[in-house]
Amino acid sequence: MPDRNLSIEGVQVPRFLYGTAWKEDNTHPLTELALRLGFRGLDTANQRRHYHEAAVGQAIAASIQCGLVSRDDLFLQTKFTFRRGQDHRLPYDADAPIPIQVEQSFVSSLRHLRTDRIDSYLLHGPTQRNGLAPADWEAWRAMEAIQDSGRVRFLGVSNVTVEQLQQVCQQARIYPRFVQNRCYAARRWDGRVREFCAANGLVYQGFSLLTANREAMARSELARIAARHGRTISQIVFRFALQVGMVALTGTTKAAHMREDLEVFGFQMESEEIGRIESLLKP
Numbered sequence: 001m002p003d004r005n006l007s008i009e010g011v012q013v014p015r016f017l018y019g020t021a022w023k024e025d026n027t028h029p030l031t032e033l034a035l036r037l038g039f040r041g042l043d044t045a046n047q048r049r050h051y052h053e054a055a056v057g058q059a060i061a062a063s064i065q066c067g068l069v070s071r072d073d074l075f076l077q078t079k080f081t082f083r084r085g086q087d088h089r090l091p092y093d094a095d096a097p098i099p100i101q102v103e104q105s106f107v108s109s110l111r112h113l114r115t116d117r118i119d120s121y122l123l124h125g126p127t128q129r130n131g132l133a134p135a136d137w138e139a140w141r142a143m144e145a146i147q148d149s150g151r152v153r154f155l156g157v158s159n160v161t162v163e164q165l166q167q168v169c170q171q172a173r174i175y176p177r178f179v180q181n182r183c184y185a186a187r188r189w190d191g192r193v194r195e196f197c198a199a200n201g202l203v204y205q206g207f208s209l210l211t212a213n214r215e216a217m218a219r220s221e222l223a224r225i226a227a228r229h230g231r232t233i234s235q236i237v238f239r240f241a242l243q244v245g246m247v248a249l250t251g252t253t254k255a256a257h258m259r260e261d262l263e264v265f266g267f268q269m270e271s272e273e274i275g276r277i278e279s280l281l282k283p
Contacts, residue, residue, distance in 0.1 A: 014041030
């Protein structure tokens with residue numbers, strides 16, 4: 001049975017991350033609760049429109065202060081977000097060149113999270129739907145420079161197509177280690193991107209595994225598999241994600257669901273069950 005962590009270049013990367021988006025004033029208590037219940041990987045972004053990164057840092061500081069965790073116990077992942085993805089609360093000078101914006105956003109993230117290093121720093125989506133624009137490459141080169149400085153361990157990309165991912169890997173000096181996408185069952189659970197990741201040593205992170213797949217979760221096949229294992233349908237979806245090699249994200253706001261999510265390490269499905277889930281909504 002897979003361990004709770006991946007070991008990447010000597011760094012322990014949790015295979016289940018707690019996502020902190022869309023929690024606003026509840027970000028601090030929910031993040032602290034997630035840490036108390038056992039999550040050790042946190043995903044956030046310096047994008048005040050959807051995240052409250054400073055409140056994540058407050059929760060981390062409180063958890064360290066009370067002796068629950070140390071900084072070395074945690075895997076912290078945040079993101080640089082271009083202007084189009086932000087609201088008026090920018091973490092950088094909107095008139096500055098892109099490389100300066102990346103550096104300003106990163107320094108702001110260090111301050112928010114009360115740390116001197118970030119474990120994983122992602123480009124929070126390219127500037128366009130197809131291909132990569134010069135601005136995308138300016139941001140990526142600035143991120144490479146940040147990794148060169150020793151302030152971040154790994155780089156990654158989010159919300160990308162397989163073609164964009166191929167372009168990054170063809171031209172980047174430093175490869176993305178992580179690829180984080182919204183994962184749709186109707187697209188074979190982002191099959192093309194996952195296949196590229198597997199073939200090139202990249203780690204796929206799947207988010208919205210539940211909220212993006214309500215149709216799949218309503219299928220009787222999933223209910224039968226869940227009943228066979230004495231688990232919830234949500235647990236079956238997360239267990240599937242882990243068994244096909246994903247790092248899974250959950251953003252639940254319920255303590256009971258947090259506990260249930262972490263219990264997916266306590267069972268394993270058969271390969272034929274994995275195959276049926278893989279093709280659940282196959283055209």
